[in-house]
Structure formats: structure tokens, C-alpha cells
Amino acid sequence: MKKKLTINDIAKLAGVSRQTISRVMNNKPEVNEKTRKQVLRIIEKHGFQPSPQAISMVTRKTNIIAVLLPDVANPFFAEIVRGIERTLRANKLNVFLMTTEEDVELENKFIQLAQNYNVDGMILCSPRIDEVNLRKLIPRITPVVLLNRDLEVNGAACIVVDAHYGGYMAAKYLIEKGHSKIGIIVGPSRACSNVQRLEGYKKALKDFGISLEEELIMQEEADHEEVHKFTEQLVKKNVTAITTYNDIAAAHVIQACTDLNLKVPEDISVIGFDGIVLSQFMNPTLTTMSIPLFEMGQTIANTLIKMMKNESFERLTTVYPILKEGNSAKSLVSLDTHP
Incomplete structure (x- = not known):
């Protein structure tokens, strides 16, 4: 079998350094025309x-971006990744993607693997890695973009969804439609966005003079596993509306209502969070706090690219959810204006 030539072999044949071979192949201007033609x-x-490894040894770049996500099957992350990948591909960068199902051991292995591959940058969405460890990690893997983590540290940029605002606006929307007995199903407390969403809900109740009933707050610790049970419990407490931590949870609530022979929104109103494509095809269509997920993915990728080029970038970018009305919430306010 004929031996495959390496970049060192080509350099010897041409009588130049391996760096010169790399400059020629990357069309760099620092090579005279005679040498360029010979190479x-x-x-x-x-x-x-040349192999990617050989090129990276010379250029100190791999054109690989590591992306760590907890669950790519979740439409929320899938749409963000689509925006990330499309933007990186347009800039001739490749994606090294790993999902960890929020397993801290797997996350640490991934970060070590990414370091071994000498990736040019990293995008991290990890609610489980604590702040102390992140502050230790980031200087070793810079540049880094954090999704839904606001951490002020050199070498990192943060893209966050204002979940407090979203939680507030979802509750406000229901209150203005005449609902005062509003249940909330909150996602796992390990994610700061869920804590913020709950605080937004509480603030809306306070601002509109509605007493907080702790028994109407349901805390989900394993994604979606207990939503059906929580819906049953909230129905027994005579809520007229339920707001949830994402659209998948809202879909589970609607299914639970169907199983309980309740109609949405006639008997109970439901609001989701995220605005995934699936929300448009639910029956009824879902009212939700919508996030521009694809565009957020583009922002994440563009921010990382600016960091890699040593250009100025926003350390913190905040994304505000926008209420998108479907048919899953109804008004309890009477339209009768007669005395």
C-alpha cells in the first residue's frame, strides 16, 4: 500500500518549512510567488x-467549536442548535456536539475531551456545573459563551432569557383576563431560570393584590414526570388557569385535563413558555411566552466568533420573551357592559 504523505513529507520535497506549506494551503500572503507555485x-x-490534526499543529486552530447541551431532543435546545450550526457553518467552523442529560460526570468528561481536541471555542449550557467550578474552567477553555448563566468572568460571554419577566408577564396576562386562582408548575430548581420564573409569578400576584397560595405552586424536579399528577392536584384546588415552565409541560397539562374530562380553555386555561414550533400544532393552539430560539442560537454563535477574532462583544445579552396568543387561555371578564 502506498504510504500517505504527511505535511512534513511535502515540506521536505519542497525544501521549505511545514509552516510555509500551511501558509500556502491557507492562501496567506507571507509566501513569495515562486515558492507558492513550487509548493x-x-x-x-x-x-x-492534510489531516485536520496536522493543520491545527501548525496554525494552532482546529476550526472546531464544542457545544455542550443537556438534551438535544428538547425542541428548545434543538432550535437553538440549528441557529448555532447554521451560523458557524457560514463561517467555516465545525460543531462538536455532546448532550449529557445533566450528568455532571459526563459534562466534566466532555470538557476534558474538548480541551484534548484543542477546540477554538466552547458553548456551554449546563445548569448543573456550579459557579465555583465554572470560574475555574473558563480560563482553561476560553473563549466561552454561556447559555442562561449570568457569570461575570474574563473570557466568557452570557446569553440569558429573562425568565423573571416571562413569568411575570404570563401571570399578568391571566390576571388581566380575570383569573385569580392561578396554579404554576415550575421546572427543576437546579436551573436558575425556573427560580426566576417563579419569582416573576409571585411578583405579578403581589402587584395585582392577589394573595399568594403556596399550595398552588408545584415544583417539578424530574422533567415532565409529575406534570400529570400536579395538574390533578391543581384541578382539585379549583384553579382556573395553570402556567408552566415550558411548552412540553403545557402539552402534558392539556393532556391531563383531557384525561380528567376537562376542556381547555373552556374549563381551565393553560400558558406555556418557550414558543417551540409544536405549540402551533397543539389542540388548542398554545398561548405561550415565546422566545426567538433560532435567532438566539445565531446570537450565541456570532458572539463567540467575535470573541475568537478579538473583536468587541457584549458580555451579557438579555432575551425577553414575548406573549404569543393561541387558543388555550380564555377571559373570565364579562363582556356585558349593560348596567
Whole structure:
């Protein structure tokens, strides 16, 4: 079998350094025309294709971006990744993607693997890695963009959804429709966005003079596993509306209501959070606090690219959810204006 030539072999044949071979292949201007033509003739003659590892050893770049997510099956993350990948591809960058199902051991292995591959940057969405460890990690893996983590540290940028605002606006919307007995199903407390969403809900009740009833707050610790049970419990407490931590949870609430022979929104109103495409095809269509997920993915990727190019970038970018009305929430306010 014919031996595959390496970048060192081509350099010897051309009588130049491996750095010169790399400069020619990357069309850099620091090579005189005579040497460039000689190197290109030898490359063409031998059909040389350098390995990515060889190129990275010379250029100190791999054109690989590591992306760590808890669950790519979740439409929330899937749409964000679509925006990330499309933007990185347009900039001739490749994605090294790993999902960990929020397993801290897997997350640490991934970060070590990414370091071994000498990736050019990293995008982290990890609600489980604590702040102390993140502050230790980031200087070793910079540049880094954090999703839904606001951490002020050199070498990191943060893209966060204002979940407090979203939780507030969802509750406010229901209150203005005449609901005062509003249940909330909150996602796992390990994610700060769920804590913020709950605080927004509480503030809306306070601002509108509605007493907080702790028994109407349901805390989910394993995604979606207990939503059906929580819906049953809230129905027994005579809530007229339920607001949830994402659209998938809202879909589970609607299914639970169907199982209980209740109609949405006739018997109970439901609001989701995220605005995934699925929300448009639910029956009824879902009212939700919508986030521009694809565009957020583009912002994440563009921010990282600016950091890699040593250009100025926003350390913190805040994304505000927008209420998107479907048919899953009804008004209890009478339209009768007669005395």
C-alpha cells in the first residue's frame, strides 16, 4: 500500500518549512510567488490532503467549536442548535456536539475531551456545573459563551432569557383576563431560570393584590414526570388557569385535563413558555411566552466568533420573551357592559 504523505513529507520535497506549506494551503500572503507555485505543483502532483490534526499543529486552530447541551431532543435546545450550526457553518467552523442529560460526570468528561481536541471555542449550557467550578474552567477553555448563566468572568460571554419577566408577564396576562386562582408548575430548581420564573409569578400576584397560595405552586424536579399528577392536584384546588415552565409541560397539562374530562380553555386555561414550533400544532393552539430560539442560537454563535477574532462583544445579552396568543387561555371578564 502506498504510504500517505504527511505535511512534513511535502515540506521536505519542497525544501521549505511545514509552516510555509500551511501558509500556502491557507492562501496567506507571507509566501513569495515562486515558492507558492513550487509548493502547489508538489501538492497537486502527490494529491496531498492534510489531516485536520496536522493543520491545527501548525496554525494552532482546529476550526472546531464544542457545544455542550443537556438534551438535544428538547425542541428548545434543538432550535437553538440549528441557529448555532447554521451560523458557524457560514463561517467555516465545525460543531462538536455532546448532550449529557445533566450528568455532571459526563459534562466534566466532555470538557476534558474538548480541551484534548484543542477546540477554538466552547458553548456551554449546563445548569448543573456550579459557579465555583465554572470560574475555574473558563480560563482553561476560553473563549466561552454561556447559555442562561449570568457569570461575570474574563473570557466568557452570557446569553440569558429573562425568565423573571416571562413569568411575570404570563401571570399578568391571566390576571388581566380575570383569573385569580392561578396554579404554576415550575421546572427543576437546579436551573436558575425556573427560580426566576417563579419569582416573576409571585411578583405579578403581589402587584395585582392577589394573595399568594403556596399550595398552588408545584415544583417539578424530574422533567415532565409529575406534570400529570400536579395538574390533578391543581384541578382539585379549583384553579382556573395553570402556567408552566415550558411548552412540553403545557402539552402534558392539556393532556391531563383531557384525561380528567376537562376542556381547555373552556374549563381551565393553560400558558406555556418557550414558543417551540409544536405549540402551533397543539389542540388548542398554545398561548405561550415565546422566545426567538433560532435567532438566539445565531446570537450565541456570532458572539463567540467575535470573541475568537478579538473583536468587541457584549458580555451579557438579555432575551425577553414575548406573549404569543393561541387558543388555550380564555377571559373570565364579562363582556356585558349593560348596567
